[in-house]
Amino acid sequence: MVSTSIRRAAAKKLRANATPHERTLWRALKDLPLEGSHFRRQAPIGPYIVDFFCPGKRLIIELDGGHHNEDDVAKRDLERQRWLEGEGYHVIRFWNSEVMGDLTAVLERIYVELYGSRDAKSSPLKHRRT
Template structure:
């Protein structure tokens, strides 16, 4: 397993290099007006780093681009989602098309 400090550094790097879709969703989530809905972005959970995470609701939101449609990526995503769900998290996954305008 990768150490906590390495996962935190990786999450920080991911936050610095967000996609336009992630930035758009982040703007909406950080101002979400529901009590107990504080979200974190690129947050480490166990051995993974998730795109968006609401600790109070045990909710994970993932934005998946084209590379998630490859066989190996699909298998990794399935293992990751199963692990998160077994730990009590609900995972919502959105597919983003490359040509999509925001």
């Protein structure tokens, strides 16, 4: 297993070199008026670094570019997702084109994942350290 300091350094480097799609979603997540729905970006979890993470719901959001269609990358994504879900996290994935093409629909899906429905009122989420 890679040491914690190395994973943190890698996460910091990824945050500094975010893709345009990641920057767009990050700005939108920060602007959401969701009480207690704190998100982290490029967060280390176990042996992985996830794109976005809401500790209060153990929700992971992954953004995928076209290279995620390739067999070997898709296989690694599936293994990674299975490991994260086995640790009690919930993973949702969006294509980069979804973020750029219909950000409102992406944010609605995230809201539903956090609170159960589009009509649910936001409520404070308790954060757990990971």
